Amino acid sequence: MAIKLKELSHKKDLLAPGHRCCAGCGSILSVKEVMMAVDGPVVVSFATGCLEVATTIFPYTAWRVPYIHCAFENSASVMSGVEAAYQSLKKQGKIDKEIKFIAFGGDGGTYDIGLQALSGAMERGHDMLYVCYDNEAYMNTGIQRSSSTPRAAATSTSPAGTVLPGKTQFRKDLTKIMAAHGIPYVAQATPDRWRDLISKVKKALEIKGPKFINILSSCFRGWRCAPEKSIEVTKLAVQTRFWPLYEVEYGKWKLNYKPKEYVPIEEWLKTQRRFQHVLKPENKPLLEEIQKNVDQRWEELLQLCGESSPEVTPGN
Amino acid sequence: MxxxxxxxxxxxxxxxxxxxxxxxxxxxxxxxxxxxxxxxxxxxxxxxxxxxxxxxxxxxxxxxxxxxxxxxxxxxxxxxxxxxxxxxxxxxxxxxxxxxxxxxxxxxxxxxxxxxxxxxxxxxxxxxxxxxxxxxxxxxxxxxxxxxxxxxxxxxxxxxxxxxxxxxxxxxxxxxxxxxxxxxxxxxxxIGEHIADHPLLDVDNPVTYGPxxxxxxxxxxxxxxxxxxxxxxxxxxxxxxxxxxxxGRKYGLFEEYFSKDAEYIMVCLGSAAGTAKAAVDELRAAGENVGLLKLRVFRPFPAEELVAALADAKRIAVMDRADGVNSIGGPVFSEIRAALYGRSSAKISNYIYGLGGRDIDIEMMKSVFQDMKDGKYAEEAFYLGVRE
The missing domain is CATH 3.40.50.970 (Thiamin diphosphate (ThDP)-binding fold, Pyr/PP domains)
Incomplete structure (x- = not known):
C-alpha cells in the first residue's frame, strides 16, 4: 500500500478548491488528505463547524461526493443512519455498489457535544470511519476552550488572566477512549505526516466495522501562530511527544514514530502565542507540570505499544 | 379481505x-x-x-x-x-x-x-x-x-x-x-415504492445536504x-x-359529531373525543343541542374548514390536554380562537384537562356543555378536574 506522491498529484480532489477556509488552515489539509485516501464511492457527513461552514455555502459546495450536515453533535449518528440505509437497501438488492462512509467532526463536535453519538455509533458497529480534525478549541464560534484544549492554553473562555493562567485542566485523551471501545481500528495522525495519515485512512477504509482516526490540525487563529507555520506546529507536536503517532489495530497498539531525541514541550509551546504566558519565569511550575504530563502520557503509551523507554529502568 | x-x-x-x-x-x-x-x-x-x-x-x-x-x-x-x-x-x-x-x-x-x-x-x-x-x-x-x-x-x-x-x-x-x-x-x-429524489447513496450524482x-x-x-x-x-x-x-373507513381534517346543527360545540382531539362523544350522545338523547368537533389534523391547521364548521355555533368550548403556561390558554384554543377572530361572534372558552394522565369522564364532559349553556365564560382557561 505504498503511497506515491506522483499518483496523488494526479488524483481528482474530492474536496474541490474554492472553499472558504483560511489560508493556512490545518483542518482543511487534514480533510483533504483523508479524501485523497479514498478510491471508490464515498458518502461524508460533517458536524457543524468551520469546515461545514467554509465548504458549503448555499448555492455552492466544495464537495464532489455526497455530503450531509445535520447538526453539531450528531455527525456520527447521522452517518450511522446513512450506513444503515445502505445496508438495508443492499440487503434488499436495491443497490449493488460498494460505498464507504466517513463522518467528520472537529474536537468540539467529537470530544464534547458529539461524544455520546460517536460512542453509540462505534459500539453499534456501523461500517464507517469517524475522523476528528482536532484543532483543540471551538474555533468556528470564536476560539472557546473544549475538552481537547491543552492545559494552560489561552482561549476566549479560558483566557490567561492575572489569576488563572489559561485552561486549568489537562486535555481529554479521546483516542484512548475510542480504543477502549474495542473497535477494529483507532489511530492518531497529523497532516504534516501525510504519508502516515493517508496510509492510516486507507487501512481504516479496508477494515469492516467502526474506525476512528484523530488528526491534530492546527488553527493559526486559535493557536496564534503564523498561517505559514501550520504544518510546522503539528510536526513539532509530534516531536515533543505531545501528539504521538500511533494506531490500535484489533486491540494491538503500535507506535508509528518514535522521536530520536527528547524535545521539551517548551519548544512546541513557544511556537504558539496561546501559550506565551506559560513561558514567563513565574509560570515555571506550570511548565514543569505540563512537561510531566506529556512524559507520563508518553510512558503509558510506550507500555501499551510494548516499546522500551530509556527513561524508565526496569522495576521502576 | x-x-x-x-x-x-x-x-x-x-x-x-x-x-x-x-x-x-x-x-x-x-x-x-x-x-x-x-x-x-x-x-x-x-x-x-x-x-x-x-x-x-x-x-x-x-x-x-x-x-x-x-x-x-x-x-x-x-x-x-x-x-x-x-x-x-x-x-x-x-x-x-x-x-x-x-x-x-x-x-x-x-x-x-x-x-x-x-x-x-x-x-x-x-x-x-x-x-x-x-x-x-x-x-x-x-x-x-x-x-x-x-x-x-x-x-x-x-x-x-x-x-x-x-x-x-x-x-x-x-x-x-x-x-x-x-x-x-x-x-x-x-403506499407504493419509495423513490427518493436526491438520495445520498446515488453516488454518481453527488448532492450536498444541509449547507x-x-x-x-x-x-x-x-x-x-x-x-x-x-x-x-x-x-x-x-x-x-x-x-x-x-x-371503507372515512377520514378527514376533522370529524363533525352532531356538530353541524349544534348550538354548543366542543372541540377536542385524541382519545378524549371518545368520551366527549358519549357525553354528546347522552345530552342529545335528553334533547340538548350539542355537538363535538374532533380535530384530527392539527398540522397543517385547517383554519378555513374549521371556521366554516364552527360558524353557526352559539358557544364553543376548546379542550386542551396541554397547558400553554402562558396566562392565555392552551395551544388548540389559541389557534381556534385566532382562526375565528372576526369571523364568528361565538364566545370561545378554554378547558385545560387531563394533565399527567388525570382521568376525564363523561360527567366532566357534560359539565363543559352545561357551562356553555349556563353562559359561564372567562377570558382565562378553566381547569377541569384539578384540585384548586
Missing amino acids: STILPLTGNESGAEVMRQIAPDVVAAYPITPQTELMHRFADYVADGKVPTELILVESEHSAMSACVGASAAGARVMTATSSQGMALMWEILYIAAALRLPIVMPLVNRSLSAPINIHCDHSDSMGARDTGWLQLYCENCQEIYDTGIQAMKIAENKDVLLPVMVCYDGFILSHTVERVELLEDHEVKGF LDLQDFYFEHKRQEAEAMRNAKPVVLQVAEEYEVLS
Missing part, C-alpha cells in the same frame, strides 16, 4: 411498521412507546421485515439517524414519547426543513417536571411549529389507519415533510381494542417549507379518500 385482531395502540403502531416495512427504523426506549418497539423488534428478529433496526443511544441520535437514513434514500420510521421527543427537538426542525418524509408514531405523554409517565399532549403540542404534520388518533383503529396514511402523505412530492402520528399514552397505547387490518399486499400497493444558508437564501427555503405544509392539506384529504376506497 381484512383481518380483525384485538390490538393495543402500540401493537397497532407495530402493525403499521410491519406492513410498511421501512428500510430503516431508529429507536430508543421510552415509556409508553416501548411495547411498539418490542413488537417490531420481534418482526425484525424473525425476518418478517427487511428493516435495519438501529438501536441508538438516545432519541437525539434516533432522529439524527433517521435524517441520515432518509437523506440516503431509505423509507424511515421511528417512535417516541415525551422526554424522548424533547431530546429530539433540535433535529425535528432539521428533518422537516431538509424535507425528509419520516413517519413517527408519538405516544403522547406529559413532560417533566414533575416526572410522570401518563398521557397529556405537552410533548406534541410543544413541537407544533417544527414543520412536522401532526395527526391525532381517537382509538386503536385510527392509530392503524392514520399510520398507513401518514407514510403516503409524507412521501407525496408536493409535501415531503415528516409526519407525527399522535396517540394517547396508556389510554390508547396499552388498551386492547378491535382493530381491522388491511392485507399486507394492500398496504404495499397503497450553510445565509441571508440571501434561507428565507426562500423556509418559505418553500411553509408552502409544503399548505400543500399537505389537500394531500391529507386525497389520501383519506383513497384510503376510504381501500378500507
